[in-house]
Amino acid sequence: xxxxxxxxxxxxxxxxxxxxxxxxxxxxxxxxxxxxxxxxxxxxxxxxxxxxxxxxxxxxxxxxxxxxxxxxxxxxxxxxxxxxxxxxxxxxxxxxxxxxxxxxxxxxxxxxxxxxxxxxxxxxxxxxxxxxxxxxxxxxxxxxxxxxxxxxxxxxxxxxxxxxxxxxxxxxxxxxxxxxxxxxxxxxxxxxxxxxxxxxxxxxxxxxxxxxxxxxxxxxxxxxxxxxxxxxxxxxxxxxxxxxxxxxxxxxxxxxxxxxxxxxxxxxxxxxxxxxxxxxxxxxxxxxxxxxxxxxxxxxxxxxxxxxxxxxxxxxxxxxxxxxxxxxxxxxxxxxxxxxxxxxxxxxxxxxxxxxxxxxxxxxxxxxxxxxxx
Numbered sequence: 064x065x066x067x068x069x070x071x072x073x074x075x076x077x078x079x080x081x082x083x084x085x086x087x088x089x090x091x092x093x094x095x096x097x098x099x100x101x102x103x104x105x106x107x108x109x110x111x112x113x114x115x116x117x118x119x120x121x122x123x124x125x126x127x128x129x130x131x132x133x134x135x136x137x138x139x140x141x142x143x144x145x146x147x148x149x150x151x152x153x154x155x156x157x158x159x160x161x162x163x164x165x166x167x168x169x170x171x172x173x174x175x176x177x178x179x180x181x182x183x184x185x186x187x188x189x190x191x192x193x194x195x196x197x198x199x200x201x202x203x204x205x206x207x208x209x210x211x212x213x214x215x216x217x218x219x220x221x222x223x224x225x226x227x228x229x230x231x232x233x234x235x236x237x238x239x240x241x242x243x244x245x246x247x248x249x250x251x252x253x254x255x256x257x258x259x260x261x262x263x264x265x266x267x268x269x270x271x272x273x274x275x276x277x278x279x280x281x282x283x284x285x286x287x288x289x290x291x292x293x294x295x296x297x298x299x300x301x302x303x304x305x306x307x308x309x310x311x312x313x314x315x316x317x318x319x320x321x322x323x324x325x326x327x328x329x330x331x332x333x334x335x336x337x338x339x340x341x342x343x344x345x346x347x348x349x350x351x352x353x354x355x356x357x358x359x360x361x362x363x364x365x366x367x368x369x370x371x372x373x374x375x376x377x378x379x380x381x382x383x384x385x386x387x388x389x390x391x392x393x394x395x396x397x398x399x400x401x402x403x404x405x406x407x408x409x410x411x412x413x414x415x416x417x418x419x420x421x422x423x424x425x426x427x428x429x430x431x432x433x434x435x436x437x
Contacts, residue, residue, distance in 0.1 A: 080201065085106050090206070093121060094209075095263065096121060097122055098123065099357040099358075103119065103210075105148070106132060107133060107135070107145055108145075116131075116135030118131020129145060133164055144173070145165055145173045146175075149210065150175050151173065153188075162189045162190055166195070171194075172198070173187075173197045175198075175199050176206030177203055177207050180218055216354060222350055223381075224363060224380050225258075225383060226382045227362055228383070228385065229247045229385040231395070236365075236366075236398045237395060239392070239395060246385075246387050248422040249422065250424065256282045263357070264319075264358045264361050265279045265293050266295075266297070266298060267279065268369035269298065269301065272310060274366075275365070276308055276309050276310075277365075278309050279364070292316035295316050296321065298321050300324070300341070302336075308332075313333075320335070320337065321339055323338065323339060323340070339352055374411065375402055381429065386424060388423045415428070
């Protein structure tokens with residue numbers, strides 16, 4: 064095996080690099096199911112550097128990735144290497160600390176990609192104190208990307224917010240007569256359902272509920288409801304959500320209505336009412352409330368006023384923009400309302416993280432320059 068070095072001069076073998084690439088791939092499997100925990104993948108190598116066990120964190124309260132990988136490796140883990148996408152934990156929670164599991168298995172070398180901002184290096188310190196060779200930084204950017212929502216929420220103490228927009232070339236989301244189905248084609252709509260399946264919650268504003276009466280469910284490529292559904296959230300200061308709307312009445316997934324008003328005995332179907340303090344900090348307070356309830360990733364799908372407010376308050380961490388190859392003209396409804404930009408010099412700027420064609424539509428992923436970047 065040929066040694067290779069990271070940017071800080073640490074040396075890794077080809078086998079360790081292959082193991083970390085596999086661990087990152089495994090971590091992705093936990094997207095949408097592990098909140099409030101991070102997604103983590105792990106691979107165990109034996110003394111000869113051969114992959115003998117792997118695993119990923121599958122849901123909160125279940126064993127962590129390292130434990131799954133160690134169980135798969137069995138006695139072959141002794142004297143070997145554990146390759147993990149995130150710094151191993153050293154605290155007792157609903158499961159035991161991973162550092163102790165690694166020590167009990169006889170692991171002699173640990174390589175992790177990304178430090179855990181909530182642990183302050185406690186895990187690596189405990190391992191080093193026990194004589195384990197600990198290295199970090201291998202494929203850090205890749206591992207941080209797959210876990211970017213959790214890493215952002217760990218620092219901001221609110222959910223990572225992805226704003227999803229589907230608009231025409233001239234930035235319109237509905238025609239003059241109010242029709243909006245369908246702006247984009249089937250491939251883009253299928254991609255949206257995959258996005259929904261990977262987040263903890265999906266949100267819209269109350270106007271979207273009144274106009275579109277959306278379901279906000281995640282469906283498979285065959286159109287069937289997925290077994291696991293994200294929480295549905297309505298930002299509704301004035302409590303306008305009808306009790307007979309799909310979100311409040313169909314019971315397909317939990318629905319939380321974030322409002323500043325009391326229901327006053329008004330039935331809201333199966334929806335849960337969450338009251339936050341009124342005032343200019345309503346959105347921030349609402350996001351902190353969601354965080355306290357375990358939501359780490361939030362996909363905002365509408366409408367234009369909510370999008371503008373979130374952008375104005377710099378509460379958007381990513382934008383996924385589906386651009387349809389059509390025009391709706393000046394009388395069409397804009398994708399964003401209420402964003403006051405007096406000059407180019409103060410216009411919000413974005414980095415393009417990637418583009419992809421989906422049928423006749425183009426999907427662009429953008430990150431505000433003001434957003435936290437790992």
